[in-house]
Amino acid sequence: MLVAVANHLPPAVRGRMKLWFVEPRPNVFVSGVKDSVADGVVEYLLDHCPPESGLILFQRSNKPPGYKIRGLGDHTRALVEISGLQLVQEKNGLLAK
Amino acid sequence: MAKEAKKRLFIKVTRENLPQVKDKYPFLYLERGRLEIDDSSVKWIDCENNVVRIPAAVINTLLLGPGTSITHEAVKVLAAANCNVCWVGEDSLLFYAAGQSPTSDSRNLRSQMLLAADKKKSLEVARRMFAMRFPQEDLAGKSLKEMMGMEGHRVRALYKDLAEKYKVGWKGRSYKPGKMEMSDVTNQVLTSANAALYGILTSSVYSLGYSPHIGFIHSGSPLPFIYDLADLYKKDLCIDLAFALTLEMGGRYNKHTVSEAFRSRVVAIDLLDRIAKDIQHVLYGD
Numbered sequence: 568m569l570v571a572v573a574n575h576l577p578p579a580v581r582g583r584m585k586l587w588f589v590e591p592r593p594n595v596f597v598s599g600v601k602d603s604v605a606d607g608v609v610e611y612l613l614d615h616c617p618p619e620s621g622l623i624l625f626q627r628s629n630k631p632p633g634y635k636i637r638g639l640g641d642h643t644r645a646l647v648e649i650s651g652l653q654l655v656q657e658k659n660g661l662l663a664k
Numbered sequence: 665m666a667k668e669a670k671k672r673l674f675i676k677v678t679r680e681n682l683p684q685v686k687d688k689y690p691f692l693y694l695e696r697g698r699l700e701i702d703d704s705s706v707k708w709i710d711c712e713n714n715v716v717r718i719p720a721a722v723i724n725t726l727l728l729g730p731g732t733s734i735t736h737e738a739v740k741v742l743a744a745a746n747c748n749v750c751w752v753g754e755d756s757l758l759f760y761a762a763g764q765s766p767t768s769d770s771r772n773l774r775s776q777m778l779l780a781a782d783k784k785k786s787l788e789v790a791r792r793m794f795a796m797r798f799p800q801e802d803l804a805g806k807s808l809k810e811m812m813g814m815e816g817h818r819v820r821a822l823y824k825d826l827a828e829k830y831k832v833g834w835k836g837r838s839y840k841p842g843k844m845e846m847s848d849v850t851n852q853v854l855t856s857a858n859a860a861l862y863g864i865l866t867s868s869v870y871s872l873g874y875s876p877h878i879g880f881i882h883s884g885s886p887l888p889f890i891y892d893l894a895d896l897y898k899k900d901l902c903i904d905l906a907f908a909l910t911l912e913m914g915g916r917y918n919k920h921t922v923s924e925a926f927r928s929r930v931v932a933i934d935l936l937d938r939i940a941k942d943i944q945h946v947l948y949g950d
Contacts, residue, residue: 632722647716649692660713
């Protein structure tokens with residue numbers, strides 16, 4: 568299982584993504600690929616998306632917590648890690664003065 | 665407004681929609697910040713005002729370090745989500761609080777009590793615990809005292825072997841509550857790794873419906889069953905780690921290195937999954 572959320576994607580990449588993904592909402596992509604195929608797709612996206620696409624990728628893993636998160640460029644919400652658990656930061660305190 | 669039945673917005677947390685202990689993330693360590701509830705979920709605000717939501721239902725334990733505060737409502741929600749809370753200090757004196765949801769039953773607690781109350785069965789449980797740690801020893805017919813003496817001897821030898829393996833000076837185990845920084849680095853790592861292990865075990869034991877207070881080898885201490893179980897995992901998780909890290913940290917204690925290394929070992933041996941199986945094995949011998 569692979570879920571990708573983006574700010575905006577270049578049309579070429581977007582079209583290419585739909586080989587694996589369905590797009591239920593603009594810039595939200597869901598796919599059932601797994602294992603090494605999913606790894607390959609993730610690598611492909613991280614290599615070919617420009618930083619301004621602001622991509623966050625959620626990939627299923629079989630170890631707790633059950634997912635791996637990868638981010639690319641400015642994806643509006645920061646990714647943090649607490650005790651090795653990847654979480655999404657909702658507010659960045661140093662900016663929100 | 666039309667007169668249609670209003671849908672309840674509030675999702676009730678029941679046991680059916682909570683994951684099993686073995687599928688949870690073992691623990692998060694939080695310090696210097698605040699846990700509160702907002703829109704009925706748990707919100708962590710750290711000392712720089714960063715806000716992170718904590719998916720409490722998929723986490724086994726929150727270890728709250730120094731400088732944390734937690735609201736009444738947060739404790740209520742964590743208890744409902746079967747996520748335990750332990751307070752750990754920098755000197756690693758462990759206090760704990762356990763939220764138990766009223767839906768859990770006491771069948772397991774009852775069977776643990778019955779085993780502990782029966783001298784013969786209780787000795788059998790203790791023997792299975794020792795057998796897990798020393799599979800090559802013949803424990804048949806040995807009394808609890810004999811097995812404990814044998815264990816003390818083995819553990820001291822283990823300390824010495826590891827000290828030689830990692831080339832670390834070792835003057836023996838010393839632990840003085842509240843005087844953590846007075847002991848050497850190896851002892852400091854041991855103390856803090858042990859405390860974290862006790863925290864995880866306490867919370868898993870509660871989540872599985874057993875009591876930390878009814879032990880089979882240890883007795884009289886505050887959490888005998890926890891110390892019993894901790895001994896099953898200490899060799900790899902704490903003792904080997906302490907000597908390995910002493911070498912790596914070059915004699916300067918660094919708590920981030922310690923908690924990082926400890927956590928990766930916990931995840932590597934899949935501790936939460938093992939606890940559930942091991943308790944089953946030592947109590948009922950299947």
